[in-house]
Structures are given as C-alpha cells and as structure tokens.
Amino acid sequence: MIILLNGKEEWKKIIREFYKPFSKELERAQEEIEHVKIEEEVSDVPCEKCGRMMVIKYGRYGKFLACPGYPECKNTKPIVQTIQEVCPKCGGKIQVRKSKKGRKFYICENNPDKNCDYISWNKPKKEKEK
Numbered sequence: 657m658i659i660l661l662n663g664k665e666e667w668k669k670i671i672r673e674f675y676k677p678f679s680k681e682l683e684r685a686q687e688e689i690e691h692v693k694i695e696e697e698v699s700d701v702p703c704e705k706c707g708r709m710m711v712i713k714y715g716r717y718g719k720f721l722a723c724p725g726y727p728e729c730k731n732t733k734p735i736v737q738t739i740q741e742v743c744p745k746c747g748g749k750i751q752v753r754k755s756k757k758g759r760k761f762y763i764c765e766n767n768p769d770k771n772c773d774y775i776s777w778n779k780p781k782k783e784k785e786k
Contacts, residue, residue: 696724705731717754738765741780746772750780 696711703710703723710721710733721733737752743764750762762779766772 698724701733703729703731705729739779741782743772743774744780745774746770748772750774 701710706729713722723729723731738749748764748766762776764772764774
C-alpha cells in the first residue's frame with residue numbers, strides 16, 4: 657500500500673531521507689557531548705538508620721533528602737518547609753506543602769497525628785497581642 661502526501665510523494669521515502677542524515681548527527685552528538693553529573697549537596701541531617709549525613713537529591717517532585725549509602729541503606733525523607741506563624745488551633749509549627757496540582761497549602765505539623773485538624777489555602781496571620 658502506498659500512501660501519498662498531498663498526492664505527490666510516499667511518506668516512507670520522506671522518512672528515509674530525513675532519518676539517514678539525522679541518525680548520523682545523533683550518533684556524533686552522543687559521542688561529543690560530555691555527560692554531566694550533578695554533585696550531591698551534603699546536608700546537616702544524619703540518617704536515622706546508618707548515621708551517615710544525608711544528601712540533597714532532585715527528584716520528580718523536587719528536592720528530598722536521601723542516604724548516600726544506597727543501596728545498602730534506602731532511607732529517604734522529604735524536605736519540609738515551615739513558616740514562622742504558629743497554628744491558630746494548637747500552637748504547632750505550620751508547614752508549607754504543595755497539592756497534586758502544584759498549589760501551596762498550609763498545614764499544622766500535628767495534623768493528623770496529634771488530633772489537630774488545621775489546614776488552609778491561605779497563609780495564617782500573626783495573632784495580635786492583647
């Protein structure tokens with residue numbers, strides 16, 4: 657079966673003409689381009705499992721802490737961002753997190769472990785002194 661583009665040429669011929677020089681350029685680029693290695697940034701957080709200082713890595717959802725002893729030690733932790741305001745319900749620290757769609761929200765560090773149900777899209781305001 658022959659498929660013509662605009663009634664003039666076979667699509668297989670067009671692909672063949674494009675791919676032959678393109679594949680040579682691709683091979684050349686792979687040989688010449690130097691491979692970049694991202695240096696790991698050492699944090700001041702020790703690994704609870706093996707005691708090594710954890711490193712900052714970059715993943716699909718941003719930065720996280722990982723043990724440099726992988727694959728022997730597979731410990732990882734999220735990097736938690738906090739703000740200075742305290743929880744209006746229990747006085748705990750407020751963490752900044754992102755929803756699945758990337759929107760920031762604010763949640764108490766005690767939610768839900770210590771029965772605090774504070775969570776908000778809006779940054780909590782400092783309480784005025786009486």
